[in-house]
Amino acid sequence: MEPETDRRSFLGFAIFGLGTIFSAIIGVPLVCYGIDPRHRKGPKSSFKAVDGIKLDEFSLNDPRQGVIRDKRDDGWIHYPNDVIGRVWVVQSGPRPDLSTPEKVAAFNTSSIVERERYLKVFTTICPHMGCSVNRDSAGGFACPCHAATFALNGDRATADNPAMRGMDTLEWKIDESDPEALRIVVAYKNFVSSIEKKEVIGEEPAA
Numbered sequence: 001m002e003p004e005t006d007r008r009s010f011l012g013f014a015i016f017g018l019g020t021i022f023s024a025i026i027g028v029p030l031v032c033y034g035i036d037p038r039h040r041k042g043p044k045s046s047f048k049a050v051d052g053i054k055l056d057e058f059s060l061n062d063p064r065q066g067v068i069r070d071k072r073d074d075g076w077i078h079y080p081n082d083v084i085g086r087v088w089v090v091q092s093g094p095r096p097d098l099s100t101p102e103k104v105a106a107f108n109t110s111s112i113v114e115r116e117r118y119l120k121v122f123t124t125i126c127p128h129m130g131c132s133v134n135r136d137s138a139g140g141f142a143c144p145c146h147a148a149t150f151a152l153n154g155d156r157a158t159a160d161n162p163a164m165r166g167m168d169t170l171e172w173k174i175d176e177s178d179p180e181a182l183r184i185v186v187a188y189k190n191f192v193s194s195i196e197k198k199e200v201i202g203e204e205p206a207a
């Protein structure tokens with residue numbers, strides 16, 4: 001074989017070899033990232049524990065704030081137990097009999113309307129433009145950003161309210177994995193702000 005031909009063949013193999021090595025260097029971590037179960041999306045409406053509150057500590061019309069934690073990815077950084085949201089929980093009616101795991105399970109199968117006769121859970125995110133809603137001195141809730149006010153049942157407190165709807169409720173139930181602890185879990189969601197109807201971000205609006 002001619003020396004010139006040899007040189008070309010060698011260069012061709014060298015370029016191919018280097019290309020393969022660089023592809024592996026870039027591609028293998030990407031494939032591993034995709035395969036790693038920590039980076040797969042969880043089920044959409046899974047219930048999440050509410051930290052910081054126990055049903056035993058509640059009294060009528062005395063809201064408590066709880067924290068929702070979950071794994072969260074920010075670029076290449078994985079946070080295994082980050083705060084993803086906060087909720088206001090209000091006892092709005094008498095506590096049902098939850099003295100046995102069977103009674104807890106039966107309560108959880110009742111409709112959300114029935115469960116809300118006992119407790120209502122609201123996201124702390126203001127439906128006006130997304131600030132965080134606090135307690136107010138009048139006994140309800142108020143948003144510090146543009147002065148939206150809400151009653152304890154989540155309704156808008158005044159007609160001249162910048163929020164176009166009341167506070168957004170979240171579906172909840174009692175954590176059956178530890179019925180004696182009497183903690184709650186919620187289906188945490190984010191909602192579209194500044195519209196009249198409650199719409200979940202990323203979900204088709206109900207017809």
Ligand code: FES
Nearest residue numbers: 126128129143146
């Ligand atoms: S964001 Fe709450 S009143 Fe505007």
